[in-house]
Amino acid sequence: MSEMQGQGSQGVSKRRLQVNPDALRLVPAEKREFWEKLAKEAEINIASQFGKRWTMLATLTVxxxxxxxxxxxxxxxxxxxxxxxxxxxxxxxxxxRDEHSAVDRVEAYRSDPKKHHKWSDYAQVAEAIEQLGYFDLPVREQFALAVPLGQPSKSWRGDGSSAALAQRKSRDGSLKEEVRRLLDEARNFSTTS
Incomplete structure (x- = not known):
């Protein structure tokens, strides 16, 4: 094996992992405690059917x-x-309502499910609508059925972001102040070292 193997034409290594010759800086235990506590306080509620295949009955319920x-x-x-x-x-x-190329999405999925797998939800919804006979109804009746459900607020998107923003605004700010204080200490620590 030659000396230049794994190195560029100018002798510079192409390795992604770079060696940092600086001395390792340790964070004092009292500063680490805050960050460890912060990580333990996170709580996430996940629905029991999250990520599971939708049944036709569940789709019909919606x-x-x-x-x-x-x-x-x-x-x-x-x-x-x-x-x-x-x-x-x-x-x-x-x-x-025949909006946003929804019918085209279903046709694409039905023509090649592997290639257009991301439209499988639309295809299952279309199948349920066909079974209910909604596509055979007059357009006026279809539009009357095509109504969203109730939302907690006008800006609700269903992804949890509005609730996260509301919680962030309602906090007393002590956590934000503590983070700022720790960042200032870290900056001062790095400049004095």
Whole structure:
């Protein structure tokens, strides 16, 4: 094996891992404690059906839900997230109103499911709508059925981001101040070392 193997024409190594010759700086235990505590306080609620295949019955439940029901009500009944229910309901609305190339998405999936696998949800919703006979109804009746469910607020998107933003705004700011203080200490520590 030659000396130049693994090196460029100018003798510079192409390795991705670079060696840092500086001395390793350790963070004092009292500063680490805050970050370790912060990591332990995170709590995530995940629906029991998250990531599982949708059954035709669950899809029909979303389609047959009345506008006075909320996404959260239907999600709780199905053990799904409100965002997942919203996605299915929006697929139904797009298909009934023939919006956003929804019908083309279904046709693409049916022509080649492997290539267009990302439209499988739309295809299942379309199948359920066909079984219910909604596509045979007059357009006026289809539009009357194509109504979103109740939302907690106008800006709700179903992905949890609005709730996260509301929680962040409602906090007393002590966590933010502590993070700023630690960052300032870290900057001062790095400049004095």
């Amino acid at each position: 389609i047959l839900a009345t506008p006075d029901e909320t996404y959260e009500d239907v999600a709780d009944a199905l053990n799904r997230s409100p965002g997942a229910v919203r996605y299915r309901r929006q697929a139904m609305i797009h298909l009934l």
